[in-house]
Amino acid sequence: MKRLPLLVAVLASLSSQAFADAALDALVAAYPDRLASYSETELVWKDGSRMPLGRLQPNLPFEQRLNQASIRDQFAIPYPLAGAPFQAPPRDIDPGRLRNEAFFLKMYGDCRKGEIAPRMKSVPWLPSHGGGSVRVTTINGVADQLEKVSRELDRLPAALIAYLVPTSGTYNCRPIAETNRLSVHAFGAAIDVNARFGDYWLWAKRPDGGIAWRNRIPREIVEIFERHGFIWGGRWYHFDSLHFEYRPELIALAKQGWPRE
Numbered sequence: 001m002k003r004l005p006l007l008v009a010v011l012a013s014l015s016s017q018a019f020a021d022a023a024l025d026a027l028v029a030a031y032p033d034r035l036a037s038y039s040e041t042e043l044v045w046k047d048g049s050r051m052p053l054g055r056l057q058p059n060l061p062f063e064q065r066l067n068q069a070s071i072r073d074q075f076a077i078p079y080p081l082a083g084a085p086f087q088a089p090p091r092d093i094d095p096g097r098l099r100n101e102a103f104f105l106k107m108y109g110d111c112r113k114g115e116i117a118p119r120m121k122s123v124p125w126l127p128s129h130g131g132g133s134v135r136v137t138t139i140n141g142v143a144d145q146l147e148k149v150s151r152e153l154d155r156l157p158a159a160l161i162a163y164l165v166p167t168s169g170t171y172n173c174r175p176i177a178e179t180n181r182l183s184v185h186a187f188g189a190a191i192d193v194n195a196r197f198g199d200y201w202l203w204a205k206r207p208d209g210g211i212a213w214r215n216r217i218p219r220e221i222v223e224i225f226e227r228h229g230f231i232w233g234g235r236w237y238h239f240d241s242l243h244f245e246y247r248p249e250l251i252a253l254a255k256q257g258w259p260r261e
């Protein structure tokens with residue numbers, strides 16, 4: 001008899017969410033503090049507000065797509081599986097770099113209105129190696145996840161520590177260089193490791209207009225971040241090898257082998 005209410009609840013949820021989408025399932029699961037569900041056209045937030053998913057915009061010039069990415073576009077470029085080789089990605093393959101700004105502003109708040117700092121927390125950074133502390137948002141458990149990353153990095157062999165200490169910053173209320181888009185640093189959900197070993201696409205343009213991919217960050221470091229939900233800027237055609245940002249939905253989908261052919 002006790003099972004009846006459960007059955008009713010299951011049937012009700014099936015009818016209210018007849019539309020299923022693996023990417024959106026991963027998105028809702030990744031941000032439990034904020035997201036509730038979705039329909040075929042909208043994302044439903046826990047506060048009851050709804051946001052359009054928009055449409056995929058594969059035919060937009062890439063720079064324009066970056067500037068006006070929809071929520072659906074955020075999944076247009078799958079993040080590679082953990083253990084995928086470190087190599088130059090094909091042109092404009094920047095998994096995670098298409099971000100819908102309205103989504104991130106609603107998720108984490110607007111730093112220009114002072115909404116990020118009150119939600120941040122200090123995380124000890126490689127405490128055995130004098131890393132001090134870094135401040136990141138507590139929303140969706142970002143600070144807790146970064147603390148797990150820090151504890152694992154802290155146990156790496158001594159030769160790898162120089163890549164991590166000192167860090168080059170977490171929270172920074174600023175747009176991405178040469179754009180009007182807010183960086184994930186402006187949401188308190190990203191960290192740059194030691195800039196001494198960082199490589200950046202804007203510094204690596206070839207005379208033919210292409211980009212010469214380059215990376216010095218060791219695999220052991222990247223794998224620890226990825227295991228805890230942070231994607232790495234070294235996996236982008238427009239690479240930023242010292243950059244990690246919290247995007248657990250993309251890591252979860254990679255683990256599921258999404259998208260399936």
Ligand SMILES: [Zn+2]
Pocket residue numbers: 185190191192240242243244
């Ligand atoms: Zn960064």
